[in-house]
Amino acid sequence: MAAKPSKDGDFLKHLEAYLAKRDGVDKLLKISRYASKFIISSSLLPHAHPLTRRLKSFESSVGLSRKAFRLGKFIQDVNALRSVAREKNQSRQFLLLSLLAYGGEGIYYFVEQIVWLSKSGLIDARHARELQKVSAWAEFVGYIGSITLKVGDLKELDEKLKCLNSSVEIADVRDENCEEEREKLKVLRLKMMMKKMSILQDFADGLMALADIRDGKGKIFTPFVLSCAGLLSALISTHKNWVSY
Structure with a gap:
């Protein structure tokens, strides 16, 4: 996603303002989480690959961190x-x-x-x-x-x-x-x-x-479909927050 610069043209100042908001950090965590889910569910890496296990651990940790940000x-x-x-x-x-x-x-x-x-x-x-x-x-x-x-x-x-x-x-x-x-x-x-x-x-x-x-029961609720939905939501919300600052 192409980042839109701040009104005065200073990208880093815009980024600083964005990351100063908890929603800004939360949305970046959301992208990280669902990007990890996407990689795992798309079978880009073998199931037994060490990086797959690390991504699962990372995704779980980020999910818990996001709950803390919503306090x-x-x-x-x-x-x-x-x-x-x-x-x-x-x-x-x-x-x-x-x-x-x-x-x-x-x-x-x-x-x-x-x-x-x-x-x-x-x-x-x-x-x-x-x-x-x-x-x-x-x-x-x-x-x-x-x-x-x-x-x-x-x-x-x-x-x-x-x-x-x-x-x-x-x-x-x-x-x-x-x-x-x-x-x-x-x-x-x-x-x-x-x-x-x-x-x-x-x-x-x-x-x-x-x-x-539904506890994931249903043909449409596959890990790949849900990871795509989560990543799409994360990118949209990040874009909306970015242009609003």
Whole structure:
């Protein structure tokens, strides 16, 4: 993935700002983890190869590290729900979908903290499996709400794009200056592209959550398919975070 330089053209300063955020480090860890899974599942290396065993150990360690990075992250979903609740004139459908999206994700992040404490050995690991199942269900429900909300946003952006396109076409016919409208058009198209990428990421993450719910049972839930889904999600989320800094 080609890295986009910072606004002042200093790539290293942009990278420093990116790595200063926990989401930035988390996404790089996510790429490392699913790249390792991809190499292992694609049989690029023999099963008994020493590097294969090392990659499995590395992947497991990175997975546990990512759980630690999410400590307290559920608070952002609590605040998102508070923000939605304060907004007036919202439809019941929007409120319900927001509850599914932010509530599901918030429960997922909260339970993941307990799973991390369990896997790190601080608390009894007897209920780790049940907790992971709860975590997967909450994550899956969150993605259903998130995808539905984003599809609605995409429809609104598409309507705005059509209106703006019409204005630019009329201005072109009249030979009028419409540089401001053209700039808005570029911004709107970029927003639509990012929204589509975000929906694709949610589908990929949702597939992995569903695999956890079904304990990997199902023809589609092969290690190779899931590693590809994870790597795709990691690259998209890394790109989104990179351009936002």
